[in-house]
Amino acid sequence: METRLLYGQPVAQELKNKISTDIHSLKKVGSIPKLVVIIIGEDQASLTYVSMKKKAADKLGMSSEILRFPPSITEQQLKDEISKLNKDMNVHGILLQLPIPNHINEKNVLEWIDPRKDVDGFHPTNVGRLTVGQPGFYPCTPLGIMRILTFYEIPIKGKHVVIVGRSNIVGKPVGQLLLNKDATVTFCHSKTEDLQELTSRADILIIAIGKAHFIKRNAVKKGATVIDIGNTFNEQKQVFGDADMNDLKGHVANITPVPKGVGPMTITMLLYNTVQAAKELNKGE
Protein backbone atom coordinates (compact mmCIF):
# COMPACT_ATOMS: atom_id res chain seq x y z
CA MET A 1 0.00 0.00 0.00
CA GLU A 2 1.19 3.50 -0.91
CA THR A 3 1.50 5.56 2.28
CA ARG A 4 0.71 9.26 2.00
CA LEU A 5 2.63 11.67 4.24
CA LEU A 6 0.40 14.37 5.67
CA TYR A 7 2.61 17.45 5.83
CA GLY A 8 1.42 20.38 7.92
CA GLN A 9 3.09 23.11 5.92
CA PRO A 10 0.60 23.40 3.00
CA VAL A 11 -2.30 23.34 5.45
CA ALA A 12 -0.66 26.01 7.59
CA GLN A 13 0.16 28.16 4.56
CA GLU A 14 -3.41 28.17 3.29
CA LEU A 15 -4.63 29.30 6.69
CA LYS A 16 -1.86 31.90 7.10
CA ASN A 17 -3.03 33.56 3.88
CA LYS A 18 -6.50 33.91 5.38
CA ILE A 19 -5.13 35.15 8.71
CA SER A 20 -3.04 37.71 6.87
CA THR A 21 -6.12 39.05 5.03
CA ASP A 22 -7.95 39.33 8.37
CA ILE A 23 -5.01 41.22 9.91
CA HIS A 24 -5.08 43.72 7.01
CA SER A 25 -8.80 44.30 7.53
CA LEU A 26 -8.31 44.81 11.27
CA LYS A 27 -5.45 47.25 10.67
CA LYS A 28 -7.71 49.29 8.36
CA VAL A 29 -10.04 49.89 11.31
CA GLY A 30 -7.09 50.78 13.55
CA SER A 31 -6.69 47.49 15.42
CA ILE A 32 -3.50 45.43 15.48
CA PRO A 33 -4.08 41.95 16.94
CA LYS A 34 -1.77 41.48 19.90
CA LEU A 35 -0.64 38.26 21.58
CA VAL A 36 1.07 38.25 24.98
CA VAL A 37 2.92 35.11 26.04
CA ILE A 38 3.79 34.65 29.71
CA ILE A 39 6.69 32.41 30.58
CA ILE A 40 7.92 31.57 34.07
CA GLY A 41 11.43 30.24 34.65
CA GLU A 42 14.20 29.04 32.39
CA ASP A 43 12.95 25.81 30.78
CA GLN A 44 14.88 25.72 27.51
CA ALA A 45 12.24 23.88 25.47
CA SER A 46 9.56 26.34 26.64
CA LEU A 47 11.78 29.33 25.82
CA THR A 48 12.28 27.96 22.32
CA TYR A 49 8.55 27.40 21.80
CA VAL A 50 7.72 30.86 23.08
CA SER A 51 10.20 32.59 20.78
CA MET A 52 8.81 30.57 17.83
CA LYS A 53 5.32 31.80 18.72
CA LYS A 54 6.51 35.41 18.81
CA LYS A 55 8.41 35.13 15.52
CA ALA A 56 5.41 33.63 13.76
CA ALA A 57 3.14 36.40 15.06
CA ASP A 58 5.57 39.13 14.01
CA LYS A 59 5.99 37.61 10.56
CA LEU A 60 2.26 37.90 9.88
CA GLY A 61 2.22 41.53 11.01
CA MET A 62 0.64 40.96 14.40
CA SER A 63 1.89 42.56 17.56
CA SER A 64 3.39 40.30 20.22
CA GLU A 65 5.16 40.44 23.54
CA ILE A 66 6.88 37.90 25.77
CA LEU A 67 6.56 38.54 29.51
CA ARG A 68 9.23 36.65 31.44
CA PHE A 69 9.01 36.08 35.18
CA PRO A 70 11.39 34.36 37.60
CA PRO A 71 10.33 31.05 39.20
CA SER A 72 10.03 32.96 42.50
CA ILE A 73 6.93 34.87 41.29
CA THR A 74 4.00 34.38 43.69
CA GLU A 75 0.47 33.42 42.70
CA GLN A 76 -0.75 36.87 43.73
CA GLN A 77 1.85 38.65 41.60
CA LEU A 78 0.95 36.50 38.62
CA LYS A 79 -2.73 37.16 39.21
CA ASP A 80 -2.07 40.92 39.18
CA GLU A 81 -0.11 40.67 35.92
CA ILE A 82 -2.88 38.66 34.25
CA SER A 83 -5.47 41.08 35.54
CA LYS A 84 -3.59 43.98 33.88
CA LEU A 85 -3.54 42.11 30.58
CA ASN A 86 -7.26 41.27 30.88
CA LYS A 87 -8.01 45.00 31.17
CA ASP A 88 -5.59 46.17 28.46
CA MET A 89 -7.71 46.98 25.37
CA ASN A 90 -4.67 46.55 23.10
CA VAL A 91 -4.13 42.93 24.17
CA HIS A 92 -6.32 40.33 22.44
CA GLY A 93 -4.66 37.01 23.25
CA ILE A 94 -3.03 35.85 26.50
CA LEU A 95 -1.12 32.58 26.72
CA LEU A 96 0.58 31.12 29.76
CA GLN A 97 3.30 28.75 28.63
CA LEU A 98 3.08 25.43 30.48
CA PRO A 99 4.50 23.85 32.56
CA ILE A 100 4.72 26.37 35.40
CA PRO A 101 6.53 25.95 38.75
CA ASN A 102 4.87 23.62 41.25
CA HIS A 103 4.18 26.25 43.90
CA ILE A 104 1.70 27.92 41.54
CA ASN A 105 -1.60 26.12 41.06
CA GLU A 106 -2.04 25.78 37.31
CA LYS A 107 -5.80 25.25 37.56
CA ASN A 108 -6.23 28.54 39.46
CA VAL A 109 -4.11 30.54 37.05
CA LEU A 110 -5.84 29.29 33.93
CA GLU A 111 -9.13 30.54 35.39
CA TRP A 112 -7.80 34.08 35.79
CA ILE A 113 -7.32 34.59 32.06
CA ASP A 114 -10.36 36.31 30.53
CA PRO A 115 -12.07 33.56 28.44
CA ARG A 116 -12.41 36.11 25.61
CA LYS A 117 -8.57 36.34 25.48
CA ASP A 118 -7.88 32.67 26.24
CA VAL A 119 -6.34 31.78 22.87
CA ASP A 120 -5.02 28.45 24.19
CA GLY A 121 -8.58 27.36 25.05
CA PHE A 122 -7.58 26.12 28.51
CA HIS A 123 -10.08 28.14 30.60
CA PRO A 124 -12.90 25.90 31.97
CA THR A 125 -15.43 28.18 30.22
CA ASN A 126 -13.89 27.38 26.85
CA VAL A 127 -13.46 23.71 27.75
CA GLY A 128 -17.19 23.66 28.56
CA ARG A 129 -18.05 25.38 25.30
CA LEU A 130 -16.10 22.75 23.40
CA THR A 131 -17.93 20.00 25.27
CA VAL A 132 -21.39 21.33 24.45
CA GLY A 133 -20.37 22.33 20.90
CA GLN A 134 -20.67 26.11 21.34
CA PRO A 135 -18.31 28.59 19.67
CA GLY A 136 -15.32 29.43 21.85
CA PHE A 137 -11.55 29.07 21.89
CA TYR A 138 -10.37 25.50 21.47
CA PRO A 139 -6.81 24.22 22.05
CA CYS A 140 -4.40 24.76 19.16
CA THR A 141 -2.92 21.30 18.53
CA PRO A 142 -6.38 19.65 18.39
CA LEU A 143 -7.57 22.39 16.01
CA GLY A 144 -4.49 21.80 13.88
CA ILE A 145 -5.24 18.07 13.71
CA MET A 146 -8.80 18.79 12.57
CA ARG A 147 -7.50 21.10 9.82
CA ILE A 148 -5.08 18.43 8.60
CA LEU A 149 -7.84 15.78 8.45
CA THR A 150 -10.09 18.18 6.52
CA PHE A 151 -7.37 19.39 4.14
CA TYR A 152 -6.39 15.83 3.18
CA GLU A 153 -10.07 14.81 2.96
CA ILE A 154 -9.88 12.03 5.54
CA PRO A 155 -13.42 10.95 6.51
CA ILE A 156 -14.38 11.40 10.18
CA LYS A 157 -18.11 10.75 10.43
CA GLY A 158 -18.84 7.29 11.80
CA LYS A 159 -15.14 6.37 11.88
CA HIS A 160 -13.45 4.84 14.90
CA VAL A 161 -10.84 7.18 16.32
CA VAL A 162 -8.53 5.84 19.00
CA ILE A 163 -6.56 8.40 21.00
CA VAL A 164 -3.58 7.39 23.11
CA GLY A 165 -2.95 10.13 25.69
CA ARG A 166 -5.53 11.99 27.79
CA SER A 167 -3.95 15.39 28.43
CA ASN A 168 -6.03 18.55 28.65
CA ILE A 169 -3.85 20.05 25.90
CA VAL A 170 -4.23 17.36 23.22
CA GLY A 171 -5.92 14.03 24.03
CA LYS A 172 -9.17 15.14 25.66
CA PRO A 173 -9.93 18.15 23.43
CA VAL A 174 -9.14 16.39 20.15
CA GLY A 175 -11.46 13.56 21.22
CA GLN A 176 -14.20 16.06 21.90
CA LEU A 177 -13.73 17.83 18.55
CA LEU A 178 -13.91 14.50 16.72
CA LEU A 179 -16.95 13.39 18.70
CA ASN A 180 -18.63 16.67 17.72
CA LYS A 181 -17.92 15.63 14.09
CA ASP A 182 -19.66 12.27 14.61
CA ALA A 183 -16.61 10.05 15.09
CA THR A 184 -16.72 7.13 17.52
CA VAL A 185 -13.98 7.93 20.00
CA THR A 186 -11.97 5.66 22.30
CA PHE A 187 -9.56 7.22 24.82
CA CYS A 188 -6.54 5.18 25.91
CA HIS A 189 -3.80 6.07 28.39
CA SER A 190 -0.98 4.70 30.49
CA LYS A 191 -3.33 2.50 32.57
CA THR A 192 -5.23 1.05 29.60
CA GLU A 193 -5.23 -2.75 29.52
CA ASP A 194 -4.44 -4.42 26.22
CA LEU A 195 -3.59 -1.18 24.44
CA GLN A 196 -2.59 -2.89 21.22
CA GLU A 197 -5.96 -4.60 20.88
CA LEU A 198 -7.61 -1.16 20.94
CA THR A 199 -5.14 0.74 18.75
CA SER A 200 -5.36 -1.93 16.07
CA ARG A 201 -9.10 -1.25 15.71
CA ALA A 202 -8.64 2.44 14.85
CA ASP A 203 -9.52 3.96 11.48
CA ILE A 204 -7.73 7.07 12.77
CA LEU A 205 -5.07 6.57 15.46
CA ILE A 206 -3.92 9.66 17.35
CA ILE A 207 -0.85 9.15 19.49
CA ALA A 208 0.38 11.63 22.06
CA ILE A 209 2.41 9.64 24.56
CA GLY A 210 5.98 10.91 24.21
CA LYS A 211 7.75 7.58 23.61
CA ALA A 212 9.95 7.60 20.52
CA HIS A 213 8.89 5.10 17.82
CA PHE A 214 6.58 3.27 20.26
CA ILE A 215 3.85 2.44 17.73
CA LYS A 216 4.75 -0.22 15.19
CA ARG A 217 2.79 -1.98 12.48
CA ASN A 218 1.51 -4.77 14.75
CA ALA A 219 -0.47 -2.13 16.69
CA VAL A 220 -2.12 -0.49 13.68
CA LYS A 221 -4.85 -1.61 11.26
CA LYS A 222 -3.83 -1.85 7.60
CA GLY A 223 -4.95 1.26 5.72
CA ALA A 224 -5.43 3.38 8.87
CA THR A 225 -4.56 7.06 9.29
CA VAL A 226 -1.96 7.82 11.96
CA ILE A 227 -1.66 11.27 13.55
CA ASP A 228 1.57 11.52 15.50
CA ILE A 229 1.83 14.17 18.21
CA GLY A 230 5.01 12.80 19.76
CA ASN A 231 8.11 14.93 19.95
CA THR A 232 10.89 13.28 21.87
CA PHE A 233 14.37 14.77 21.51
CA ASN A 234 17.64 12.88 21.74
CA GLU A 235 20.90 14.42 22.94
CA GLN A 236 21.71 15.66 19.43
CA LYS A 237 18.38 17.52 19.49
CA GLN A 238 16.91 15.28 16.79
CA VAL A 239 13.16 14.90 17.17
CA PHE A 240 11.26 11.60 17.07
CA GLY A 241 7.56 10.88 16.85
CA ASP A 242 5.61 8.23 18.76
CA ALA A 243 5.14 6.25 15.54
CA ASP A 244 7.84 4.17 13.90
CA MET A 245 7.44 5.65 10.44
CA ASN A 246 9.77 3.20 8.66
CA ASP A 247 7.88 0.24 10.08
CA LEU A 248 4.47 1.75 9.22
CA LYS A 249 5.30 2.79 5.65
CA GLY A 250 3.51 0.54 3.18
CA HIS A 251 1.04 -0.54 5.90
CA VAL A 252 -0.96 2.62 6.72
CA ALA A 253 -2.79 4.85 4.22
CA ASN A 254 -1.81 8.18 5.82
CA ILE A 255 0.62 9.35 8.47
CA THR A 256 1.80 12.72 9.76
CA PRO A 257 5.61 12.83 9.76
CA VAL A 258 7.66 14.10 12.72
CA PRO A 259 8.97 16.71 12.23
CA LYS A 260 6.86 18.65 9.67
CA GLY A 261 3.49 17.05 10.43
CA VAL A 262 1.20 18.47 13.10
CA GLY A 263 3.94 20.76 14.50
CA PRO A 264 3.58 23.59 11.94
CA MET A 265 -0.17 23.69 12.60
CA THR A 266 -0.07 24.39 16.34
CA ILE A 267 1.40 27.88 16.13
CA THR A 268 -0.72 28.74 13.10
CA MET A 269 -3.86 27.90 15.08
CA LEU A 270 -2.64 30.13 17.90
CA LEU A 271 -2.36 33.05 15.49
CA TYR A 272 -5.78 32.16 14.09
CA ASN A 273 -7.30 32.18 17.59
CA THR A 274 -5.65 35.52 18.38
CA VAL A 275 -7.10 37.15 15.26
CA GLN A 276 -10.53 35.72 16.13
CA ALA A 277 -10.16 37.21 19.62
CA ALA A 278 -9.28 40.61 18.16
CA LYS A 279 -12.31 40.51 15.85
CA GLU A 280 -14.69 39.59 18.67
CA LEU A 281 -13.24 42.09 21.16
CA ASN A 282 -13.50 44.88 18.58
CA LYS A 283 -17.17 44.06 18.03
CA GLY A 284 -17.77 44.47 21.75
CA GLU A 285 -16.16 47.91 21.98
Ligand code: GUN
Ligand atom coordinates in the same frame (compact mmCIF):
# COMPACT_ATOMS: atom_id res chain seq x y z
N1 GUN B 1 3.11 23.59 26.69
C1 GUN B 1 3.09 22.57 25.80
N2 GUN B 1 2.14 22.77 24.87
C2 GUN B 1 1.55 23.94 25.18
C3 GUN B 1 0.49 24.68 24.60
O1 GUN B 1 -0.12 24.31 23.60
N3 GUN B 1 0.17 25.84 25.21
C4 GUN B 1 0.82 26.27 26.31
N4 GUN B 1 0.42 27.40 26.87
N5 GUN B 1 1.80 25.61 26.90
C5 GUN B 1 2.15 24.45 26.32
